[in-house]
Amino acid sequence: MTRPVYVHDLAALASDARSIRSVLPDRVELLYAVKANPDRGVLETLAPVVDGFEAASRGELRRLAEVLPGRSPAAFAGPGKTDEDLTAALAAGVRRIHVESPAELDRLAAIARSAGRSADVLLRVNLPVAAPGASLVMGGGPSPFGMEPAEAVCCARRPPTGIRVRGVHAHLASGLDAPLAGAVAATVVEWAVREVGAEEVDVGGGMAVDYARPGTRFDWAGYGRALAGVLAEHPGVRLRIEPGRAVTAYCGAYLTEVIEVKRSYGEWFVVVAGGTHHLRTPAAKGHAQPFTVQRRTGAGGPRTDGGPLTVVGQLCTPKDVLSRSADAGPIGVGDVLVFAMAGAYAWNISHRDFLLHDPPEFRTGDPHELAEAWASRH
């Protein structure tokens, strides 16, 4: 039995990132939200393509400093920043600190003054925008994220000494398709320019990834055209976006081997090595992780009948479900399942110590080539 393996296809990631960059207007800065996948190879691959990185913790600042020394993070964001976090962000030379509340702004100002310097900030605003169909809405209602519009206007008009308010940041929802993301960006920029006189606006991430249709992608070209329209309306503004999931989801795969197939009360279960403690994405989002099957060479033994089945892992909980499929075909012991779209919010959000199973291995390359080699090794 081989341990499950995460495979990052860095060549595919580089090509995806370049094509995203190529359809965005030059005046849109593309930041990568490190929280989606802070893997060293991922960061190194994205570094020459993106305009910067958005970090949301001291750990992410440290990771960026280790992997890309000498390159200051473009943004530092996130709720609940401690004084130590703010101090670390200033010390790391972060270009823009995204401030979540008037109280945080005051603390940052005091820290900056005591260090004899100033801080450049964007005010994170919780704006009411319509986002029908979005998977995760973080704005427009009571929320720990950002400040209410009136508070942001006050902070922008009377910033504490030591603070330069450069503009506005908003990350209002996840799972936005391109037309909706474009409409949200237009609303945010329009508000930011009108109410705050913003020179810079970061409209966040949240571009949709459709796990039910792995062949489809966020319409970056359409979004680029929408952003070009926004810039035409506001020629003085510098626009920034900070996607995570839609950049890296497709470059990661989780490969694992079938330990057992069994029938229970008329339903097929495929039990694989590993589980949601390695790949939490399907449990976190409540979806079936898409997968393909690499048939074990010379396989004998029991197989499912080709009908509907549930793929589960090794955890002692009924929540350890990686996928369900109606048409995966017959699956047997020793087959290798290749779970696609495991490059964002996957290993790094997983409850990896639950049951103290071994961690997965990590490789780079083409996951299907690896699966083929693995399945023929028996």
Ligand SMILES: Cc1ncc(COP(=O)(O)O)c(C=O)c1O
């Ligand atoms: C402030 C902020 N920016 C960017 C992102 C990245 O979002 P996504 O990975 O959905 O593009 C997040 C995700 O939670 C976020 O909170």
